[in-house]
Amino acid sequence: MLKKLVAVLLVFLAVCPASFGWGHEGHQIIGTVAEDHLDETTKVMIQSLLGNSHLYSIASWADDVRRERPDTKAWHYVDIPMGGKYDASRDCALPDSCVVLKINDFLKVLTDKNAKRDQRAEALKFIVHFVGDIHQPLHAVGEAKGGNGVRVRFLGDDRCGRYECNLHGVWDTSIILHTALNRQEYGQHLEELIRSQKLDSEDGGTPEQWANESQRLARAAWVQDGANLDENYYQKEIKLVDRQMALAGLRLAKLLNDSIGKMTPRDFASARQPNVPAQISPAPPAQAVGEASSLIGMGNRRF
Numbered sequence: 001m002l003k004k005l006v007a008v009l010l011v012f013l014a015v016c017p018a019s020f021g022w023g024h025e026g027h028q029i030i031g032t033v034a035e036d037h038l039d040e041t042t043k044v045m046i047q048s049l050l051g052n053s054h055l056y057s058i059a060s061w062a063d064d065v066r067r068e069r070p071d072t073k074a075w076h077y078v079d080i081p082m083g084g085k086y087d088a089s090r091d092c093a094l095p096d097s098c099v100v101l102k103i104n105d106f107l108k109v110l111t112d113k114n115a116k117r118d119q120r121a122e123a124l125k126f127i128v129h130f131v132g133d134i135h136q137p138l139h140a141v142g143e144a145k146g147g148n149g150v151r152v153r154f155l156g157d158d159r160c161g162r163y164e165c166n167l168h169g170v171w172d173t174s175i176i177l178h179t180a181l182n183r184q185e186y187g188q189h190l191e192e193l194i195r196s197q198k199l200d201s202e203d204g205g206t207p208e209q210w211a212n213e214s215q216r217l218a219r220a221a222w223v224q225d226g227a228n229l230d231e232n233y234y235q236k237e238i239k240l241v242d243r244q245m246a247l248a249g250l251r252l253a254k255l256l257n258d259s260i261g262k263m264t265p266r267d268f269a270s271a272r273q274p275n276v277p278a279q280i281s282p283a284p285p286a287q288a289v290g291e292a293s294s295l296i297g298m299g300n301r302r303f
């Protein structure tokens, strides 16, 4: 009986609409884009922390640990009032606990040669996730819990998967799934977008600027409770979703290239724990690491 209950709970958790950031798919796509834009030195540094794991494969880790580490919940978003500008003392749900501050905090840990390797690996995983989250427009507004409280229909259906649709969940997952692209196809699609729109000229900025930008986009994408998000809404907003994921990938790569990519191996190695050899091995060829080619639950699913 207990086993059955646990199984039911696990299924529930697996299909529960993501209300805390792009869904797994979005985060994996962002990780994929970022990897394509990493410098060689940055790749070596990342490998020394994550082994052969790809950025896309650890990109949702911060959501996976959210339930067992409730103190991290408020780190995924920032509650900027609609039409306002980021103010840390007002917009962070708990003191020092919002996505803007956490990206900066974990960047300090990641580049701290006196921090332990485990701490730095964890900091990297949080950064990869939070740079994604901060580019999801509804993660930057406090209104109706970032749109979680706005019930909608998506393409005529009030069910998104097994649950009632809400605006936040549609942005996290439904719009992305409706493309029916797998992770690799989506990555290629965004690379073409980056080229055609010259998005790499916009790869800079600070977490605070990214949050303000997201807030503005959320305002434009906002709908009233009970709205039907039709094909027109999808066609308009998918362009924004794609652009935000592409920018998140580019900015994540630049953040890492400009930080750990500029460190010397000696500085990096000094952070390693005593039982780990200090020498950093060269990065393996791209085809040797990882093999997952499609997104969990993505396939040709549409709803």
Ligand SMILES: [Zn+2]
Pocket (backbone or CB within 6 Å): 020, 021, 022, 062, 063, 076, 129, 133
């Ligand atoms: Zn998140």
